Amino acid sequence: MELILKYFPNLTETQIQQFKKLEALYQDWNLKINVVSRKDIDELYLRHVLHSLAIAKLISFKDGTKIMDVGTGGGFPGVPLAIMFPNCTFHLVDSIAKKLKVVNEVVDGLGITNVKTTHTRVEEINDTYDFIVSRAVAAMPTFVHWTKGKIAKNQNNSLKNGILYLKGGDLTDELKEYTTAKIYNLTDYYTEDFFETKKLVHLPKKFKG
Numbered sequence: 001m002e003l004i005l006k007y008f009p010n011l012t013e014t015q016i017q018q019f020k021k022l023e024a025l026y027q028d029w030n031l032k033i034n035v036v037s038r039k040d041i042d043e044l045y046l047r048h049v050l051h052s053l054a055i056a057k058l059i060s061f062k063d064g065t066k067i068m069d070v071g072t073g074g075g076f077p078g079v080p081l082a083i084m085f086p087n088c089t090f091h092l093v094d095s096i097a098k099k100l101k102v103v104n105e106v107v108d109g110l111g112i113t114n115v116k117t118t119h120t121r122v123e124e125i126n127d128t129y130d131f132i133v134s135r136a137v138a139a140m141p142t143f144v145h146w147t148k149g150k151i152a153k154n155q156n157n158s159l160k161n162g163i164l165y166l167k168g169g170d171l172t173d174e175l176k177e178y179t180t181a182k183i184y185n186l187t188d189y190y191t192e193d194f195f196e197t198k199k200l201v202h203l204p205k206k207f208k209g
């Protein structure tokens with residue numbers, strides 16, 4: 001938890017309590033329904049919470065921003081972001097129901113009201129969002145195809161509406177057709193070794209492909 005405060009020192013008391021509560025909630029629910037590996041649970045704040053919050057290092061979503069987390073799994077990056085931005089709405093989507101069961105229990109346990117979950121493939125979602133966030137779900141061309149038409153036109157944030165994707169490794173090949181994609185190294189935000197190869201990709205709405 002100190003790790004979160006190290007990088008986000010201005011959290012409200014409510015947010016601090018919610019981030020603190022996350023560990024016990026995930027430990028409890030993960031014993032019943034395994035959605036996060038044991039090693040990852042032991043390093044929940046580093047590998048899941050802080051990693052998810054890299055998006056909050058790049059952008060502070062304006063109140064009212066509408067965000068979808070595609071392939072949220074156990075709730076990442078959606079749940080930490082929902083705590084961070086209580087005045088934004090988060091739609092967490094996954095094609096595996098048992099993962100969303102854990103997300104729903106965690107969200108209830110935290111008492112946060114800005115998260116909605118839907119058990120479906122994202123291709124079936126018929127709505128638009130200012131931003132679509134994701135981590136570790138599909139290669140960018142597939143992801144762009146799945147989310148086509150789901151990004152809202154009207155701009156309300158400093159960063160252009162679009163996809164914010166947490167990815168690792170060398171992305172040169174995967175992103176070569178997306179000339180407007182911008183890659184941010186997470187080492188610019190965090191000093192822990194875990195983030196050495198980790199990146200955040202912003203692909204604005206007007207992209208080729």
Ligand SMILES: C[S@@+](CC[C@H](N)C(=O)[O-])C[C@H]1O[C@@H](n2cnc3c(N)ncnc32)[C@H](O)[C@@H]1O
Pocket residue numbers: 070071072073074075076077093094095096099120121122123134135136137146
């Ligand atoms: C490797 S997990 C990542 C989970 C989470 N984003 C994280 O980083 O911890 C990928 C998730 O994407 C979901 N998924 C894959 N294809 C999907 C699709 N077309 N629509 C919705 N969810 C999908 C899977 O069910 C799985 O939970």
